Amino acid sequence: QKEVEQNSGPLSVPEGAIASLNCTYSDRGSQSFFWYRQYSGKSPELIMFIYSNGDKEDGRFTAQLNKASQYVSLLIRDSQPSDSATYLCAVTSGNTPLVFGKGTRLSVIA
Amino acid sequence: SQTIHQWPATLVQPVGSPLSLECTVEGTSNPNLYWYRQAAGRGLQLLFYSVGIGQISSEVPQNLSASRPQDRQFILSSKKLLLSDSGFYLCAWSGATEAFFGQGTRLTVV
Numbered sequence: 001q002k003e004v005e006q007n008s009g010p011l012s013v014p015e016g017a018i019a020s021l022n023c024t025y026s027d028r029g030s031q032s033f034f035w036y037r038q039y040s041g042k043s044p045e046l047i048m049f050i051y052s053n054g055d056k057e058d059g060r061f062t063a064q065l066n067k068a069s070q071y072v073s074l075l076i077r078d079s080q081p082s083d084s085a086t087y088l089c090a091v092t093s094g095n096t097p098l099v100f101g102k103g104t105r106l107s108v109i110a
Numbered sequence: 111s112q113t114i115h116q117w118p119a120t121l122v123q124p125v126g127s128p129l130s131l132e133c134t135v136e137g138t139s140n141p142n143l144y145w146y147r148q149a150a151g152r153g154l155q156l157l158f159y160s161v162g163i164g165q166i167s168s169e170v171p172q173n174l175s176a177s178r179p180q181d182r183q184f185i186l187s188s189k190k191l192l193l194s195d196s197g198f199y200l201c202a203w204s205g206a207t208e209a210f211f212g213q214g215t216r217l218t219v220v
Contacts, residue, residue, distance in 0.1 A: 034209055043200055043211040044154075051207070088154070090209065095161055097144060097169070098202070098209055102153035 002027040004091050006101035015110050019076040023089030023101055026070070033065055033072045036088040038103065044088055048074065079108045112137035116201045116212030123219055129174075129188040131215050133201030136182065141203040143184040145176055148198040160184060191219045 003026040013019045021035075032051050036044035048063040050056045050072065056063045062075040072091075076083055086103040116133045123129060135141050145157040156169045158176035166176050173192050177185045184201060196219045201212040 032207070036211075041216075043214040046208065046210060049207055049209075092204065092209075095142065097142075097156050097159040097167075098204060099156070100146075100154040 002030075002091070002096075002099050004089055004099050004101040006087075006089055006104045008102060009105040010107050011104055012107045012109055013079050015079060015081060015108055017079050019079045019083065019106055019108070021074040021076075021087050021089075021104050021106065023072045023074075024070055025072070025089075025091045025099075027091065027093060027099075028067075028070065029093045030067075030070075030091045031094055032092050033063070034090040034092075034098070035061075035063060035072075035074045036090065037083075038086045038088055040085075047087075076106075079106075081108045081110050084108045112141075112203070112205075112208070112210065114201060114203055114210055114212045116215060118215060119213060120216045121218070123191050123217065125193055125219055126190045129186070129191055129195070129217070131186040131199055131201075131217075133184045133186075133212055134182055135184075135203045138182070138203065138205060140181060141205060143178065144202040144204070145184065145186045146200045146202060148200065150197075154200070158186070193219050195219050 005024045035048040038044040050063040060077045064073045088103045089101040090098045113136045144159045146154045160178045199215045
């Protein structure tokens with residue numbers, strides 16, 4: 001059974017701080033890793049995609065992947081109240097279905 | 111660019127009635143297509159996925175079925191809805207480096 005684990009939270013950070021969201025996965029054959037943001041009542045929206053070990057930066061977001069440790073994280077710099085949402089980690093091995101974690105709820109306090 | 115259309119956005123159906131939710135993708139060919147369900151406050155449960163026309167894999171035994179009559183069309187159906195079928199239904203497609211969701215259908219079975 002392929003599993004993706006996330007801390008459900010809520011994770012509370014003050015405005016302007018760095019939010020750190022973590023995800024571990026069980027399938028060592030996983031190749032592609034996605035981070036989604038989901039606002040309440042809305043569908044998930046793609047934030048970041050990463051497939052190589054190391055860091056990938058896009059604006060205030062940085063995804064970090066460590067395949068040896070089966071670990072992927074998302075850092076949000078200069079957190080804003082509008083970043084308050086549930087963040088979903090998803091993993092796939094190519095043509096296999098996306099497997100999602102249950103999500104971490106982030107609350108950015110103004 | 112790729113877009114994914116899913117309708118309707120909301121639906122209220124009586125127990126025992128049939129269901130048909132449709133999803134279409136534009137701007138890509140031979141996408142992997144998925145149906146997920148999200149119960150209130152819960153994670154994403156994979157229901158069906160398809161790697162090509164007529165190729166459907168079911169992840170969870172249930173009251174639902176899926177079909178892919180055309181390359182970019184994915185349909186979720188039920189002959190008789192149960193109360194437990196209520197939830198937020200999401201269609202998604204994935205390519206090599208991207209995976210996007212439709213707007214979702216909020217189904218309430220009464």
